[in-house]
Amino acid sequence: MRNKKLVAIALLPVFLVLACASAERTAYRVAGTTAVSVDTAMKSWADWVVFNKRAGTPVPDSQEAEVRKGYARYQLESGRAEKVVQSYLAAKKAQGSADPIAVKAATEAVRVAATELVHLVFRLKGEAAPAKVSLRTFDVQTGEWAYEAY
Amino acid sequence: MKLTEDRIVFLVDLAFKYGPDAAMAVKALFAKTDPTEEDWAAVFAQAKKSYDQYMADAEAGF
Numbered sequence: 001m002r003n004k005k006l007v008a009i010a011l012l013p014v015f016l017v018l019a020c021a022s023a024e025r026t027a028y029r030v031a032g033t034t035a036v037s038v039d040t041a042m043k044s045w046a047d048w049v050v051f052n053k054r055a056g057t058p059v060p061d062s063q064e065a066e067v068r069k070g071y072a073r074y075q076l077e078s079g080r081a082e083k084v085v086q087s088y089l090a091a092k093k094a095q096g097s098a099d100p101i102a103v104k105a106a107t108e109a110v111r112v113a114a115t116e117l118v119h120l121v122f123r124l125k126g127e128a129a130p131a132k133v134s135l136r137t138f139d140v141q142t143g144e145w146a147y148e149a150y
Numbered sequence: 151m152k153l154t155e156d157r158i159v160f161l162v163d164l165a166f167k168y169g170p171d172a173a174m175a176v177k178a179l180f181a182k183t184d185p186t187e188e189d190w191a192a193v194f195a196q197a198k199k200s201y202d203q204y205m206a207d208a209e210a211g212f
Contacts, residue, residue, distance in 0.1 A: 025183065028190065032179035035196040040172045042201075046208035054212065068201050078197035085190050 023100040024088075027107045031081065034107070034114045038074055041118045048125050063124050070117040077113040081106035 045067055049059050084106040091098035182189055 025185065028182065028185040028193070029179055031190075032193045033176055035193050036172050036175045036179075039196050039199075042199075042204045043208070046204040047211070049205065050208040050212055071201050075197050078194055082190075082194040085194075089187055089190070 023104055027085075027100060027103045030111055031085075031107045034111045035078075037118055038071075038114045041121045042071065045121045045125070059124075067117070067121060067124065070113075070120050074110065074113040074117050077106075077110045081110045 049064065052059050081103075084102050088098050088100060088103045179193075
């Protein structure tokens with residue numbers, strides 16, 4: 001009985017490291033898919049603005065200002081998340097493992113800002129928002145894909 | 151990366167909506183099992199592109 005307890009205690013750090021690695025990987029995938037979505041949405045928005053300018057029907061300044069503001073908010077959250085990730089990686093390097101809970105929260109904040117921006121871009125362009133892509137990204141965050149064996 | 155049915159649907163969704171480059175970028179992300187500092191830095195680097203740079207690139211592309 002005592003031996004089983006000792007084995008359980010001895011294995012606890014191993015389980016914690018594995019759990020942290022999984023959470024870190026999930027956060028990385030959320031941050032990465034978010035960055036790809038935003039980059040593609042911004043390229044699509046820029047093409048739309050330039051196309052309409054050339055066609056003599058420029059996009060209203062108010063709409064450009066809205067997207068600019070949404071993108072700035074996304075950049076702000078991304079900058080915050082980067083600092084959190086850097087602290088996490090430094091702690092992991094120094095201690096061998098670190099709690100990724102703050103990384104998860106920071107990447108979630110980036111994802112929220114990004115989703116708002118992507119939906120804004122698609123709404124202003126008069127296109128249907130990419131519901132499937134957003135939903136899939138959201139699924140990663142809520143766990144449907146997160147803890148699958150890769 | 152194992153390509154399960156869900157993941158293939160996801161990649162097709164991405165390719166359909168955003169083009170093959172986005173789908174391939176996501177595929178590469180999912181292939182990383184243990185992201186390094188450089189991997190994280192590459193993700194955050196994308197967000198550093200300015201709004202005006204996007205516009206300039208679009209202008210240059212027309």
